[in-house]
Amino acid sequence: xxxxxxxxxxxxxxxxxxxxxxxxxxxxxxxxxxxxxxxxxxxxxxxxxxxxxxxxxxxxxxxxxxxxxxxxxxxxxxxxxxxxxxxxxxxxxxxxxxxxxxxxxxxxxxxxxxxxxxxxxxxxxxxxxxxxxxxxxxxxxxxxxxxxxxxxxxxxxxxxxxxxxxxxxxxxxxxxxxxxxxxxxxxxxxxxxxxxxxxxxxxxxxxxxxx
Numbered sequence: 001x002x003x004x005x006x007x008x009x010x011x012x013x014x015x016x017x018x019x020x021x022x023x024x025x026x027x028x029x030x031x032x033x034x035x036x037x038x039x040x041x042x043x044x045x046x047x048x049x050x051x052x053x054x055x056x057x058x059x060x061x062x063x064x065x066x067x068x069x070x071x072x073x074x075x076x077x078x079x080x081x082x083x084x085x086x087x088x089x090x091x092x093x094x095x096x097x098x099x100x101x102x103x104x105x106x107x108x109x110x111x112x113x114x115x116x117x118x119x120x121x122x123x124x125x126x127x128x129x130x131x132x133x134x135x136x137x138x139x140x141x142x143x144x145x146x147x148x149x150x151x152x153x154x155x156x157x158x159x160x161x162x163x164x165x166x167x168x169x170x171x172x173x174x175x176x177x178x179x180x181x182x183x184x185x186x187x188x189x190x191x192x193x194x195x196x197x198x199x200x201x202x203x204x205x206x207x208x209x210x211x
Contacts, residue, residue: 058132093117127208133200140192148185152178 048056055063061077064070093114096102102109128134156178159168170178 058135089117089121126210133196137193137196137200140196141189144185144189144192148188149182152181152185 048060052060052063057063061070061074096113096117097104097110100113102113125131156170156175159170
């Protein structure tokens with residue numbers, strides 16, 4: 001959503017942005033975006049465990065023997081991450097620029113701010129070489145809440161509000177389903193967060209390169 005909000009202000013032909021949104025929406029008319037994402041990622045996870053079993057790590061490339069195919073895969077991932085990083089970082093930079101009232105054009109303040117953001121990212125990357133535990137903690141504590149807890153909680157809260165709009169009556173069985181989803185989400189978030197913290201405490205972190 002942040003990319004959709006930022007894209008019109010940075011597009012070369014902003015007037016054509018509505019066409020892009022319509023084309024993307026048309027692609028997902030008959031398919032759920034979450035289902036499409038699941039169909040993309042699930043086979044990779046399943047086949048990874050079937051092939052490597054307990055040897056599977058955060059980075060599957062670490063346990064694959066060296067070959068030309070592995071080298072080509074690393075190059076492809078490098079190109080993808082480089083291009084995706086620029087796209088994903090742009091909304092963050094523009095939010096900081098808007099908050100600090102940096103001119104929305106080529107300006108030394110804009111260059112300086114983005115340089116500082118990049119230096120902070122590089123410092124974090126070299127300070128925590130084994131980033132898997134951090135990602136597990138963030139994913140278990142935030143993504144679980146965003147996926148399970150907040151959607152049902154916000155829906156029930158909005159349904160209770162009174163106003164000039166059409167009122168939403170939540171049937172009893174739907175209320176029970178939402179409460180079950182909230183309960184499962186809380187349990188999953190608490191369990192996964194505890195497991196991630198335990199892993200961080202018990203694991204030996206590699207000292208950063210500048211120590």
